[in-house]
Amino acid sequence: MGKRLGAEFFGTFWLVFGGCGSAIFAAAFPELGIGFAGVALAFGLTVVTMAYAVGHISGGHFNPAVTLGLCAGGRFAAKDVVPYIISQVIGGLAAGAVLYLIATGKEGFDASARFAANGYGEHSPGGYSLMACIVAEFVLTAFFLIVIHGATDKRAPAGFGPLAIGLALTLIHLISIPITATSVNPARSTGVAVFQGSWAIQQLWMFWLVPLIGGAVGGLIYKHLLETRD
Numbered sequence: 001m002g003k004r005l006g007a008e009f010f011g012t013f014w015l016v017f018g019g020c021g022s023a024i025f026a027a028a029f030p031e032l033g034i035g036f037a038g039v040a041l042a043f044g045l046t047v048v049t050m051a052y053a054v055g056h057i058s059g060g061h062f063n064p065a066v067t068l069g070l071c072a073g074g075r076f077a078a079k080d081v082v083p084y085i086i087s088q089v090i091g092g093l094a095a096g097a098v099l100y101l102i103a104t105g106k107e108g109f110d111a112s113a114r115f116a117a118n119g120y121g122e123h124s125p126g127g128y129s130l131m132a133c134i135v136a137e138f139v140l141t142a143f144f145l146i147v148i149h150g151a152t153d154k155r156a157p158a159g160f161g162p163l164a165i166g167l168a169l170t171l172i173h174l175i176s177i178p179i180t181a182t183s184v185n186p187a188r189s190t191g192v193a194v195f196q197g198s199w200a201i202q203q204l205w206m207f208w209l210v211p212l213i214g215g216a217v218g219g220l221i222y223k224h225l226l227e228t229r230d
Helices: 002-026 035-058 064-072 078-103 130-151 161-180 186-196 204-226
Strands: none
Touching (some): 002 078, 002 186, 035 161, 064 130, 064 186, 064 204, 078 186, 130 161, 130 204
16 A cells, blocks of 8 residues: 555656646746647646556556546545545645745746636636536546546556546646636645645635546446446
8 A cells, every 4th residue: 555655646746746837837938838738738748657657556546536536436445545635635735845946946936826726717717607617627527537437447458548548638638727727636736726825725625526526426427327347
């Protein structure tokens, strides 16, 4: 279990550091930045690389919603859910701390501006309402879990699961960065919200509640409607 939790810590650290780091440092770099598409690809690449690196150790969740969704889908033991989630949140917070340390090395940096935090209403990048953001996060997390279950099904082509999952996360970000800055991952949201320090913490409840419900629903959909039992 120690190695499994360590793998989840490092995997979640890499996801938050790579994905949120690209949003903080590179998305709108003076004159030439990677933009939304670049940030979306960065999040997908973090999952692909760490799934291949440590997925064989822990299963490569890196996300409380994924852990809960896999449990709901019958792919993960309920007794291990809480330890996994704790490890993921600590990994996200550690990445947020390193990002903050780097970002504050530039004169005039202000974390309260956004710091890659997720938000709704006036703090949605595109000004989308709470209800719109709830629907987006729920649907995208549910489909993310359906993809994860399907890509790791024993009937799926072996070895391609991490690619499908990483591409799914890229697509999710391409859709929803303008809506919520894309969470679908409570550990990712928590890791930067703590260092943003104001409105992001106040809105964090939604980026825990909705992805967890969406993940569980996605796992149940695959288990009961799509999975073929021997």
